[in-house]
Amino acid sequence: MSARPPRPAAPSLVGVDLGRRFEDGESHVQALxxxxxxxxxxxxLAIVGPSGSGKSTLLHLLGGLDRPDTGRVLLEGQEISRLSGRRLALVRRRRIGFLLQFYGLLPGLTAVENxxxxxxxxxxxxxxxxxxxALASVGLEHRGAHRPSELSGGEQQRVGLARAVVTRPAIVLADEPTGSLDSATSRVxxxxxxATAAAATSVVVVSHxxxxxxxxxxLVRLEDGVVCAAASPPPSVTSTPAVTVG
Known part of the structure; x- marks a missing residue:
């Protein structure tokens, strides 16, 4: 009897018909x-495009840092774009890892405490x-007792990545994670x-x-708030998960 083929993996994150508009006095800017x-x-997955194309706005919607004016965001089948503020904060902390351009470490804490x-x-x-x-996974187990001021920029970003993955999230969202780093450190x-993606975690990166x-x-390319080029969905994704409204 032949073995059954593996079941397709459900998507970690789905954004559907996302739109975001910002008011500017009597006018408005359609960011997405x-x-x-x-x-x-x-x-x-990399989101690319020129400055002002809506990349960071999109990442903020995907991570529940902002809410869309239109459309919906689903994380592991749950529609997080409609959750209450308290429930959304828990989802962000437990199921989403964030990696920022300027590290976001707490200066008074050591690396391991961060x-x-x-x-x-x-x-x-x-x-x-x-x-x-988690620090060992980014090669910094020997720097755990050091505070951010005692670490290089690249080391601080590696601490940030360790913090992003320590909760074993469904997805890591990285906003310009190499924007402050030289090319050699960027490659690291x-x-x-x-490697984070290879461990079955979804990774979405916004980057220039x-x-x-x-x-x-x-790659997903944005221009003036719309997708101007995108690869087809990965072959393992066959359908959009059911919506759970919180």
């Missing part, structure tokens, strides 16, 4: 219009052990993001860095 996006487990912080908020008993393991960060195209499985 009709954007569709699917991110699958195990892939690194990484453990989201776990401590949830009362996780083995928070320090998991934080140390992209190597680590590539031309290196990103070497690492991405797929």
């Amino acid at each position: 219009a009709g954007v569709d996006l699917v991110a699958a487990p195990g892939e690194l 990484v453990a912080f989201p776990l401590l908020l949830d009362g996780v008993r083995d928070a320090q052990a998991r934080a140390l393991a 960060i992209f190597d680590l993001l590539r 860095d031309p290196l990103v195209e070497r690492y991405a499985d797929r």
